[in-house]
Amino acid sequence: MQQVITFPELVTIMEQHPISIASRDDVLGGVYAAQGWEGRYRELMRLGRDLPALPEELYEYSCPVKGCESEVRLLLGITPEGGFWCWAHSEARIISGLIALLLGQVNGLSAAQVCGLHLEAEMEELGLMRHLSPSRGNGLKAIINAIQSHACCLSQQA
């Protein structure tokens, strides 16, 4: 089960994630600009290749999200100022690229803001809905569920 990290040492590392609301347009612009499915998936694979894996300090707190096809590591954190940060990574590049799309929507927002998002909308818009099937194949849906349920839960506590 996921925990939400609040240790200052770790959260400080988590805030360094290169993909956040702030860097979003720079990082994800290519996916939007890409032509056809081939272009889009090439961009996703590039994004996925660049997505940083969890450094060791974070890895040991992260949880596996299991699918039949690949494993995703996931860690959620919240800063003292209430900033919501998520790290996630998969060995598979396309999944990692899709994770990057998610992180660009949530990292750096408040939990309440994240709770209010419709995270699937962007993937719908990009024609990537097939990756959100309830099949346990990839775990993307499980990540979205974890992000959203923790964010909503945190924002109620606050």
Add this chain to the structure above:
Amino acid sequence: MQQVITFPELVTIMEQHPISIASRDDVLGGVYAAQGWEGRYRELMRLGRDLPALPEELYEYSCPVKGCESEVRLLLGITPEGGFWCWAHSEARIISGLIALLLGQVNGLSAAQVCGLHLEAEMEELGLMRHLSPSRGNGLKAIINAIQSHACCLSQQA
């Protein structure tokens, strides 16, 4: 599991069954002569009403043949001369009538002769096949199987 009775005291009683190869035409003639299904089933019910239940001496050696709908008691015997005798009875009249049809084909023959019979043929001829379905509802098929398998087994031993 069925046993085949050979105790002289009991076999002597079993030989008294009113329905046998010898009495067959008298007893069963009515079924053949009957008109339409109504006539035939009336005759079957009459036959069934007249079919003797197992007297106590026999009953205690008999085995139940279970169906969902009614229970049949069954006992097989063989005389010192090799005559094959079967007693069977059900509370339900039509089943008892069908049993009478069977007994008229086997009682008093030798085991080898019974083994060679196609017991279902007569029921086919009379349009009574529906009672021979593999459904466990009535147990008629189980009786035929027991008669035939024991008769064949006995005739090989002889």
Add this chain to the structure above:
Amino acid sequence: MPIFDIESVRRDFPLIVNETLEGRVYLDNAATSQKPKCVLDTINHYYAQQNANVHRASHHLSTQATLAYEEARETVRHFLNARSREEIVWTSGATAAINLVANSYGRRFLQPGDEILLSECEHHSNIVPWQLLAEERGLTLRYIPVLPTGELDLSELPTLLNERTKLVALAHVSNSLGMPMPVERVIAAAKRYRARVLIDGSQAVAHDNVDVQALDCDFYVFSGHKVFGPSGIGVLYGKYELLEIMPPWQGGGEMIEQVSKRGATFTLPPLRFEAGTPHIAGAIGLASALRYLSTLDRQAAAEYERYLLNGMERLCADIPGFQLVGGQGRTSIMSFLVKGMHPQDIGTLMDMQGIAVRVGHHCAMPMMEALGLSGTIRASLAFYNNLDDVERFVDALRKAVTEF
């Protein structure tokens, strides 16, 4: 007669249409129900356009199949008014669902000396699994006695239910007589001793809506084939907090999280209890049946069934020797005897006239024993039966009784 467009409904059921053409009448609905055409179409469409294994791959077909399969789970959730989809476990039928609870919940949480309370009216499927469990674990089974009317005698409940009672398993409606069981009262009493309650809804779902939250039972089971769905599929509803602490029963693909040579860890409910490739066509076929039901006015359908049942009983009343078995409030089932005639002879003579009824102990031997009967004849109705069926049944019964 209540407003219910019977002739239009009847046309939705290909087998009923066919039997009518053949001059036969189907009154064995409590054994299994017939399927509306939409269920056949769903199954066909599934095999012709969607068939793939679920939850295992992420290619197009598999995604389609998984979506349909999980939507079907949602349809069942809605049908039972369960809190969440995760409370709905697919099984191969009501029997398998009860065995699952006995083997998973029962073997983990019941201790020697604990008691299970059943009723004398249960179907064998709600008796034998508990007997097997009781023998293995050293449990005691108790039975709420049945009265000659087919009602349960709740006067003994205070002694039957005690601190040792850990589980109560009770039919929602009895299958042999069609008597509704006092589930609300028994559930309330069981709660006082913190006993878990399983309700066997096999005979209820075809006739009424069910609300597991209102009932507040812990488990609810039924079979698809009795509620106008396909064969080989059934449902176990369980409160999530119970499913969550229950160990898996069967091992296999997809109920695992990780398997090594040394052991395995298991995934969350409901998949934890769905070892092996599931009956996908069955699940979506059942959902199709439930969706069909939701297009009907179920209240009106139930009233219509009562109307048919009352008519049937009234018309039978002057048949010589006719004896109704069971008391008031019966839904859609008429169990009866005819003095001086064996039930099986009646059944055969009805069948010769094209009327399908069931005869015997109806897989409820303990109840038959308690009532001193060896069996009954049972005519069971569904909302696609009509007055003509009822009249043909009564004429055939009269003929069987008076002319043979």
Add this chain to the structure above:
Amino acid sequence: MPIFDIESVRRDFPLIVNETLEGRVYLDNAATSQKPKCVLDTINHYYAQQNANVHRASHHLSTQATLAYEEARETVRHFLNARSREEIVWTSGATAAINLVANSYGRRFLQPGDEILLSECEHHSNIVPWQLLAEERGLTLRYIPVLPTGELDLSELPTLLNERTKLVALAHVSNSLGMPMPVERVIAAAKRYRARVLIDGSQAVAHDNVDVQALDCDFYVFSGHKVFGPSGIGVLYGKYELLEIMPPWQGGGEMIEQVSKRGATFTLPPLRFEAGTPHIAGAIGLASALRYLSTLDRQAAAEYERYLLNGMERLCADIPGFQLVGGQGRTSIMSFLVKGMHPQDIGTLMDMQGIAVRVGHHCAMPMMEALGLSGTIRASLAFYNNLDDVERFVDALRKAVTEF
């Protein structure tokens, strides 16, 4: 190319026709197979004309249904060349069949300290039931190791198999690599220690005829959905002398002889193991699939599959980084990796091009661990695939590897 009228056969499979029209290629046949039209027709006909409960009533419909259901059992008997119909038990699938043996035979006849021998190549369904049993009963599981070729290393068999070995459970063909397992040799070795042998035929039946008498195994299991039959139905073959001494597993209707409040007596096999209303449409649908197979030249179909597989492997050989997993003799399955690319990325890129393959551990984690792999990509063929499917697959793979 062997003589086999592929285009005519292909037209028998509605989903394959449909996928072809949609421009998609189905190469996930090892997960589940598609159904010939006759199976759909059988199911439809059953629900529209025959549907009734079996073995319970003797009215017309029930008799028809029971006849069809028992004829289906005979069809399976013939398919496996079992001695008698009574050796064929219907289950909900291969997984349920293995669980049945583990829970009935295993819990009755295996004692603490006894050993069960498996192989490292088994599907989770042939591992987890034994792990659950071993934990409960204090048994030891041993595994025949797999070689890097995917073959079993039988050199260790003499130490793995000993007086304590009571049961051996082995796949006929491995599902992840398609390697045929040395079942004859293992069965012969097991017999020397009087160990019982269960063969998991899930991946064999779609590709070859099976003769359980020639194999002389004690149990043989398979799923209907993998042999062109419906979902939710499977088969346990067991030697009658074993089935006869095995206690029931699940309790319910129709597996009983007599039930009282104190206990129950059970009927003979196979019904003893078929608690509850069975999956009647599934049983007769499976029989319809097996009859369909019997109209084909199965030898030719198997040769044709080998021809496709060889072609596929040859065409893939020059794709940069392509690595075949597994050795010689594989039937209809190509499991592979592409250097530098994650299998899941390949799977996704294939799916985007309309090609259905499966990616991952294929429910065989212990084998993946033994081979040091985290997963593979698996393309699995059936006789209704054609050269065009193979070429489209290879083109798509080349594009995925070279253009992304």
